[in-house]
Amino acid sequence: MRIPSVLLLLATACSAAEALPDHVTFTEHIAPILFAKCAGCHRPGEIAPFSLLTYADAKKHAKQLAEITTERTMPPWHADKDNPAFLNNRSLDEWQIALLTAWQRGGAVEGDAAKLPSAPKFAEGWAMGVPDLELKMPEAYQIPPEGRDTYRNFVLPLNFAEDKWISAIELRPSSPEVVHHVLIFLDTDGSAAKRDAKDPKPGYNGFVSVGLTYVAGWAPGAGPLVLPPDLAWRFPKGANLVLQTHLSPKGKAMQEATSVGLRFAKEPPPHTYTTVQLPPQFGILNGIQIPAGEKNYTLRDSFTLPIDCDAFAVGAHAHYLGKRMTMTATRPDGSKATLLKVSDWDFAWQEQYAYRERIPLPKGTRLDTEVIWDNSAENERNPSKPPVPVHWGIASADEMGSVTVGVVPRKNEDLEVLRAALTEHIADVMIDAAQHSLELPEGLGKKLAPVASMLKGFDKNGDGTLDDAERAPVRTLIQFSGFPRQMLNASP
Numbered sequence: 387m388r389i390p391s392v393l394l395l396l397a398t399a400c401s402a403a404e405a406l407p408d409h410v411t412f413t414e415h416i417a418p419i420l421f422a423k424c425a426g427c428h429r430p431g432e433i434a435p436f437s438l439l440t441y442a443d444a445k446k447h448a449k450q451l452a453e454i455t456t457e458r459t460m461p462p463w464h465a466d467k468d469n470p471a472f473l474n475n476r477s478l479d480e481w482q483i484a485l486l487t488a489w490q491r492g493g494a495v496e497g498d499a500a501k502l503p504s505a506p507k508f509a510e511g512w513a514m515g516v517p518d519l520e521l522k523m524p525e526a527y528q529i530p531p532e533g534r535d536t537y538r539n540f541v542l543p544l545n546f547a548e549d550k551w552i553s554a555i556e557l558r559p560s561s562p563e564v565v566h567h568v569l570i571f572l573d574t575d576g577s578a579a580k581r582d583a584k585d586p587k588p589g590y591n592g593f594v595s596v597g598l599t600y601v602a603g604w605a606p607g608a609g610p611l612v613l614p615p616d617l618a619w620r621f622p623k624g625a626n627l628v629l630q631t632h633l634s635p636k637g638k639a640m641q642e643a644t645s646v647g648l649r650f651a652k653e654p655p656p657h658t659y660t661t662v663q664l665p666p667q668f669g670i671l672n673g674i675q676i677p678a679g680e681k682n683y684t685l686r687d688s689f690t691l692p693i694d695c696d697a698f699a700v701g702a703h704a705h706y707l708g709k710r711m712t713m714t715a716t717r718p719d720g721s722k723a724t725l726l727k728v729s730d731w732d733f734a735w736q737e738q739y740a741y742r743e744r745i746p747l748p749k750g751t752r753l754d755t756e757v758i759w760d761n762s763a764e765n766e767r768n769p770s771k772p773p774v775p776v777h778w779g780i781a782s783a784d785e786m787g788s789v790t791v792g793v794v795p796r797k798n799e800d801l802e803v804l805r806a807a808l809t810e811h812i813a814d815v816m817i818d819a820a821q822h823s824l825e826l827p828e829g830l831g832k833k834l835a836p837v838a839s840m841l842k843g844f845d846k847n848g849d850g851t852l853d854d855a856e857r858a859p860v861r862t863l864i865q866f867s868g869f870p871r872q873m874l875n876a877s878p
C-alpha cells in the first residue's frame with residue numbers, strides 16, 4: 387500500500403516532537419550532559435569560571451546554558467561540522483542542545499533524585515593514571531596581577547641515561563587560569579638550559595625556539611596528550627624538557643609551578659610519524675604581510691606527498707586575526723578529503739584534533755592549505771584599534787597561520803624521503819617570500835631587503851625571478867644551514 391507523502395511528513399514531524407520528553411529534568415536529562423561534556427573544565431580548580439556539578443550550580447546558570455549552547459560557544463569546539471570524525475570531539479549534538487533549552491523553558495526542574503547518575507570521577511592528580519615519571523618545576527614562577535602576556539620557557543632536566551620512548555604526556559599547571567597554552571620542546575644541545583641559567587628567576591623569556599625540537603602543544607582542558615599505540619615520542623638521552631608557556635595575568639598575583647607526567651612506551655613503536663606544516667612557520671621569511679583594514683588576507687600553500695602515508699591528527703595555529711583555515715587532500719585518483727576546516731578560528735582554543743580513523747594519503751596526494759586573516763575593525767578580536775599593518779611575528783599582536791597534519795609513513799624507511807621533500811619545500815617558501823619582498827615598499831619588504839639583494843646574485847639571467855635551475859644552489863645553501871630540518875618533528 388502506498389502511504390500518502392503528507393502522512394509520512396506528519397509522521398516524521400510527530401516523531402521529532404515526541405522525541406523530546408514532556409518533562410525534562412536535571413537528574414534524568416541534564417546531569418548526564420553536564421557531567422560528560424562540561425564538568426571536565428567546569429569544576430573547582432579547573433579553567434572555567436564556575437562549577438557545573440550540582441543541581442544548584444546548573445539552575446543558577448540555566449538560561450546561560452541554553453543560550454550559550456544554542457550559539458555553540460560552549461563547549462569550546464571550533465572545527466566545522468563537515469570535518470572527518472574526531473576522537474576528541476567535545477561538541478554537543480542538536481538533541482542535547484534541545485534538551486538544555488527545553489529544561490530551562492520548563493522551569494529548570496530537578497526531578498527524581500533516584501535518576502541522578504553518579505558524579506563523574508576525576509582522577510586526583512593525574513587523568514592519565516599514575517605516571518611512570520613525574521617532573522615538577524623546582525621553583526614557582528611569579529605572575530604579576532597585571533601586564534602583558536609573556537612567553538616563559540621552563541627547563542626540566544630529564545636525566546635519561548639512554549633514549550626513551552614516551553607514549554603519553556600530561557601537564558598539570560598549579561594555576562591553570564593563567565596558563566594559556568604550552569608548547570613542549572626537547573633541548574638536545576643544552577642551549578635552553580644555558581639561557582635558563584643566565585636568568586635568575588625560574589625559566590627565561592622569549593619565544594624563539596631555534597635549537598629545540600618540537601614535541602607537542604597543550605592547553606588547559608585538553609587532558610593528557612596520548613599518541614596512538616603504534617607511535618611514540620623519542621626523548622634522547624641527555625635531553626631536557628622545555629615548556630614554552632604562554633602566561634596571561636589574571637588580575638591578582640599568582641604563581642605557576644607546572645608538573646609533568648610521562649608514560650614510557652613498553653617497547654620501541656613499530657611506526658614513526660612526522661608533521662607537515664603548511665605554510666611552514668619558520669620566521670619572518672614566511673611572507674605574512676597583512677595591510678590594515680584588509681578583511682580577507684589569504685595565503686595558500688601546497689605540498690605533494692612523495693610517499694604513501696596516513697594522517698592521524700591535525701591542528702591549526704594563528705593569532706587574533708586568523709579567521710578561517712582549511713587543509714584538503716587531492717589524491718592521484720582525483721578523490722578529495724577534507725583534513726581540517728575551521729571557519730570560526732578562536733586564538734583561545736589551540737586545538738589538536740585526532741581522527742577517529744586514519745585518512746589514507748597515497749604517494750602523489752597534493753595537500754592544499756588556505757589561511758584567511760581579518761585585519762578589519764569589524765573583527766572583534768583585532769587587538770589594534772584602529773587596525774595597523776601586521777606581519778609574521780611571535781607576539782600575540784603579530785600573526786602566524788598554518789595547518790599541521792601528522793602523518794605515518796606506511797613504510798618506515800620512507801620517512802627520510804618525506805623529510806627531504808619537506809625541507810626542500812621550506813627552502814622554496816623562503817625563496818618565494820624573499821623574492822616577493824622585492825615588491826613590498828615598506829614593513830616586511832625593508833626587513834627582507836638584505837635577503838632579497840643576496841638572492842639577486844643568483845639571478846644569472848637577470849629576469850628578476852629565480853627559475854628552477856637558479857634556485858637549486860639557494861635551496862642547497864638553505865638546507866645546508868640545517869634550519870629547515872629543525873622545523874620537522876619526527877618520532878625517531
Ligand code: HEC
Pocket residue numbers: 419420423424425426427428433434435447450451454455460461462476478606607608734
Ligand atoms: C575545555 C574546557 C571547557 C568545557 C569542556 C566547557 N567549558 Fe564552559 N567555559 C570554559 C571557560 C574557560 C570559560 C570562560 C570563558 C572563556 O574562556 O571562553 C567558560 C565559560 C562558560 C560559560 C559562561 C560564558 C560567559 O559568557 O560568561 C558558560 C555558560 C559555559 N561555559 C557553559 C558550558 C557548558 C554548558 C558546557 C558543556 C556543555 C561547557 N561550558 C564546557 C571552559 C569550558
